[in-house]
Amino acid sequence: MNVFARSSVLAAEMMDVFDRTHTEKELVFQSKELCRDFIHSRITREGLSWSKVELDLPEPRGVLVDVSVVLLKLGDELECMRPYVYRNIAKQLNISVSVEAVVSDAFLSVATEVIAMGITWGKVVAIYAVAAGLAVDCVRLGHPVMVHTIVDSLGEFVRRSLVPWLKKRGGWVDILKCVVNMDSRAHVHWLSTAVLTWREFIKTMYVYLTK
Numbered sequence: 652m653n654v655f656a657r658s659s660v661l662a663a664e665m666m667d668v669f670d671r672t673h674t675e676k677e678l679v680f681q682s683k684e685l686c687r688d689f690i691h692s693r694i695t696r697e698g699l700s701w702s703k704v705e706l707d708l709p710e711p712r713g714v715l716v717d718v719s720v721v722l723l724k725l726g727d728e729l730e731c732m733r734p735y736v737y738r739n740i741a742k743q744l745n746i747s748v749s750v751e752a753v754v755s756d757a758f759l760s761v762a763t764e765v766i767a768m769g770i771t772w773g774k775v776v777a778i779y780a781v782a783a784g785l786a787v788d789c790v791r792l793g794h795p796v797m798v799h800t801i802v803d804s805l806g807e808f809v810r811r812s813l814v815p816w817l818k819k820r821g822g823w824v825d826i827l828k829c830v831v832n833m834d835s836r837a838h839v840h841w842l843s844t845a846v847l848t849w850r851e852f853i854k855t856m857y858v859y860l861t862k
Contacts, residue, residue: 673822675814681715681823682809686782686802688719689726693783699790718823725776725829726783737780741788748789754797755804758785762808770816772829778805 730737741748746757762778782805789797809817817823 673818678814678817679806679810683802683806685719685722686805689779690783690786692723693787694790697787714824718826721826726780729776729780737784740784748792748794748797751800754800758801758804759808772826
């Protein structure tokens with residue numbers, strides 16, 4: 652059974668597990684776990700050396716494993732559309748990855764601007780892709796410790812800006828709907844959302860560079 656078919660089954664079977672109010676702490680914790688996995692996937696893809704053990708976070712478990720798979724698949728699709736947008740993030744933002752405050756402020760500025768006109772799953776995926784792209788830069792440039800900073804910054808961003816939105820959707824399990832019974836019309840909607848996110852990301856980089 653492929654990941655999309657499996658997601659359809661899981662979305663139905665596990666909705667009861669997520670059919671409760673998630674606390675802010677739970678959602679932030681889960682978001683950081685997903686970020687760690689997303690970053691590890693991208694660093695491994697680039698052939699760089701980095702261990703997930705360096706982050707003091709446990710392995711994803713339960714339905715969160717399947718959410719992580721879907722998040723990565725959607726990230727693949729988004730990055731394939733605009734391969735150069737989510738690479739060399741530090742260079743595009745003209746920042747030094749050796750300074751923790753600079754890395755954190757840059758990421759938070761981009762993430763905040765991406766959702767300035769509203770939140771969608773496409774934009775959330777884009778934010779994860781930015782985090783992973785920036786993490787790849789940090790590892791490649793000899794500052795792997797900054798991966799901690801990026802994950803913590805994403806957690807803080809989720810706490811500030813995404814928790815209410817995630818709660819309304821029953822938590823991260825809602826992202827499984829993005830790949831369940833995806834017909835051509837839904838696929839076009841996803842691509843349109845992704846293109847809009849890309850435009851906002853380019854605008855964000857311009858704003859950040861001209862501060």
